[in-house]
Amino acid sequence: MKAVVVEHYAPIDQIELKDVPAPSIEPGQLRIRVEAAGIGFVDGLKIEGRYQTKDPLPFIPGTEFAGVVADAPGAPGGYHPGMRVMGMTRSGALAEEIVVSPAALHPLPDGVAPEVAASFRANYLTALYALSARASLGAGEQLLVLGAAGGTGIAAVQIGKLLGARVIAAASTPDKRAFAQAHGADAAIDYTQTGWRDTLKDLTAGHGADVIFDPVGGEISVQAFRSIAWRGRHLAVGFAAGTIPALPFNLPLLKGGALLGVDLAQIATREPDVQTRLMSQLTGWLADGQLKPVVGQVFAFADFREAFKTMQTRAALGKMVVRIAP
Template sequence: MKAILCRTFGLPDTLTLEDIPSLVPGPGEVLTQVKACSLNFPDTLTIRNMYQFKPPLPFSPGSESSGIVTAVGEGVTHVKPGDRVFTFGSHGGLAEERISDARATIPLPDGMDFVTGASTLYAYGTSYHALKDRGQVKPGETLLVLGAAGGVGLAAVELGKLMGATVIAAASTDEKLAVCREKGATHTINYTTEDIRERIKDITQNKGVDVVYDPVGDKWAEPAIRSLAWKGRYLVVGFAGGEIPKIPLNLALLKGSSIVGVFWGAFTQKEAGLSMKNMQEIAAWVMAGKLAPHISKQYTLAEAPQALTDMMERKVIGKAVVLVS
């Protein structure tokens, strides 16, 4: 079978397309024929050995995918060969076959296509866990989403709107912000041309925002925390901006605010029941047309390195999807 392989850590142009032996699932594992693989920013970190999950070399990148079950290992009973599923993990999606943990393999709802299935788990799962379980967003509250045009950011915009919040989307270009408005943002901030703190003061009439969803970090974290309202919640989702910020803790004291970590991957393992409930709710919203992944572009398997490069260069709005087979 064909697979994109990372044989040495580096940039996407070091990845190779190769023929490798077929895979065999072990106990508690599921083998799928991959149909589509949706890329996420952590995939660009994993191939550079910069992410908390560090697969042994060589490995195929790609954290979430959809496909058809072709075999199951001992003890797996909730899916069987022939079932359509979506699945996730730290790697393995950019290949014609994928081995996945059965706990991370979920039946695809009837009527959901493979591209949508591959684009649903990671972004919506992360953002719903962040907003519902960690941020406890309530109707009528104000939500600021940084990096709002990325995969998880755009999902947070959609979910925030659906949960009854007033959404402020912050991104780097007017083109990206236009998509954010289409997805439900009431207000937008171009943080390359506008002063983010002054804009938030203007939008909220000096009250500040109730929740900050931050997958970017870097230089945007501190002004966002300074823009929190009393008892606001700052959600630490990721560091796509490059630098992990150092936050003056007196800001949390002065605002009576909370700095809350969001680690969806660990949540799916440690609280599997609640995670599955979240995913069922997300799938129902997608099937009802209340949520719809924004697909920036579709790529072939051979074009996967270019897709990762486009993601690193901030050219992707929403999701980049690789059609595998």
């Protein structure tokens, strides 16, 4: 089969598409024919060996995928050949086939395209878990989304609207702000401008942000916390800017505000019931058309490097997807 293979941790230009043997299948596992794989921020770090946990070399990158069950000896988890699924795994999705356990999979509602399914689970589950299970975002509250045109950001914009919040999108370019507003944001802010907090204050009639969804990090995070409303909740989601901020403890005290951590990687084991409930809420919205997940840009398998580069150069609108099977 064809697969992207990382033989040495390296920039994406040095990573090749290769012919490799298809993975072998053990009892209790399933073979999936991969149709599309989503490229996340973490995938870019992993190929360079810069993620907090390193995948042993050689490895096939790609953590999120959609496809069709090709082989399911004993029907583990109730999956049968021909069923359409979406999945999350530690690695291996940028390949024509992947072998996983049923816990990695979720059945795909009818009519959902592979590109949509491959860009759905990680970002939308992160957004819903953060906004609902962690921050208890309420209808009518003011939600500030930083990096609002990125993969997790645009998911937070859409989920925030579904939960009834007023959404203010912060992003660095006019295109990104227009993109966030096209997907439901009520207002947008250029947070690269000094004085952006004054704009936020005006937009919220002096109230501030009840909830801040923050996948960006760096100095912007501390500035944003300074604009939090009384009893506000700031969600630490990620550090796309490359710097982990240090929050002075007097700020939560003065603002009556809380800093809440979000880690999608841990909820399956630490809060499995919550994950099951949120996934069923998400797939319900997906099936009845209330949620139309954003597919950023779709690349052919041979062009997988462009998908990584678009994301790594801060040029991406939404999540990047690689189409693997036609």
